[in-house]
Amino acid sequence: MAVPLISVISVTFNALDDLRKTAESVWAQDYKNLEFVVIDGASVDGTAEWLRERSSDSRMLWVSEKDRGIYDAMNKGVRLCHGEWVCFMNAGDSFASPNSLSLIVKELSNPQNDVVYGSVNVIKNFGMITVRPRGLDLLRRKMAFCHQASLSRRSLLIEHPFNLEYPIVADYDFFHWCYTSGKTFCQVNYELANFEAENGTSSKHRLKVLRECGRISGRNKTLGGTLEYIGQSFEVGFNKLYRFVIPSSLIKKIRALNYSRKRPQC
Template sequence: MIKIYDCLLEFRGVFVLLLGRHAITPFYLSTIILLLSTFLIYIQYIIQDGASSDQTVKIAESFVQAFAEKEIPFRIISQKDQGIYDAMNKARQEAQGEWILYMNAGDFFANGKILSLVSKNECLEMADIVYGDVIRRDKDMYLYIKARTLETMRLGMPFCHQSSFTRRKLLNLFPFSLQYRICSDYRFYLQMYHEGKKFVYLPMAIAIYDINGISSDARANRKERLKILEKMPVRDEEAIQRVKGWLEQDTRKKFMHEHFWRFIPKKIRQKRRSYLRKKAGWKTKEEFFG
């Protein structure tokens, strides 16, 4: 598979690591362009490519001059890796700032002032991890998701990594495990929660992220979460049983799809999906942003 992992930004001591698993796409390019047009003070930007054989590196190199004009240090690194979490660990090794935030190619900050607002917040002094809300994007539809309480960490991520800032020293001490393909970030934050690290919530949307990534497979996500919970030093039997129950529900849903829903006319299924999404609060770009 052609892979690209991008990058590293420093913004007043905050590094943002942008990650992707495919060749450069319009959304990937828009992420780079947005960064060029948004940030006005010192940042560092690094693209770490997974030794791709297409035009990825060449296209990335076309931005060298644009970064130079902004006086932004810009590097392109191309090397093989063992998956997304290996790439995240490698990219983190390039960081020198105090805070790190991971984003995927195609994701955006909720607005151009986010890093400035966070970097000026007094809560940074006492926090180990700072997190906020997120806006989900699926093509041209958007949904605001408020971070859940930390008590729900025992069942799953109460926030997404795109909306959380973590002290670099913690990520250096506890690199992402390569045992997991989807939920290694959950394992890291769950471990930090059990060790009593200080989490601070900011009531604002930090990022807009595309839900069609590697973690969009809910069943695969829950299977990995179950493995993580079963291996944690602090075993939470109630949480384990809850996740097992959700997996059983997934099995029933899969059965319904294979033996019922797929025989329903496509137009009816689309209308039902549209109705359920509107009921859940999804809005078009025009409706969401006004």
């Protein structure tokens, strides 16, 4: 059976150590019909030199130049790559296991599937938690699975590039479009990726995430969306307050318990 070419795209900026970690994870895959595409935002930490040393590898493509942010770089990677399927593993992300891609070759080979997604290992400062996808209906208002634990057809990413009007959740805009356009989603029962979520943009800017998701879904114009935003505002304020009065060791335990029942906006 012919297996599809997968393009793994990594966006990076001044994160050479993280990029090395991601590259090791990519090349460790036992699925060999893949290419590794690195989009570097003109880093000054030796990234371009490291990439240049690997220019002879025919499975690797890269550019190092200024961009307009992460989603501009991701769009650039999509235009540059050749794969039928695209997976985004930005610097610091990694596959959950060496056979993450080979486990889902059947789903990727099915011409009916447009997006294939699974679970993600979320890495926080209190440890790692495996988070499973939620029901796809959630895509009507926010992400239902982690972007790093998904693969999308390149043709769809060409048809609907990441919208730079949404600097934090343009990935949600893409999946929301897929969902409302009737594209076929296929869930697999595997952990596909490890995602370092502690310092992610969406983790640091929860209210901005909510506002952008509301603009995409139209929920910002509803009473439910307004009440949700007010509730999130109080929660964010409370979280800032209790960090000053509760020992950090106890905070980690509370966050671990709380996070185990939530899903990441990633």
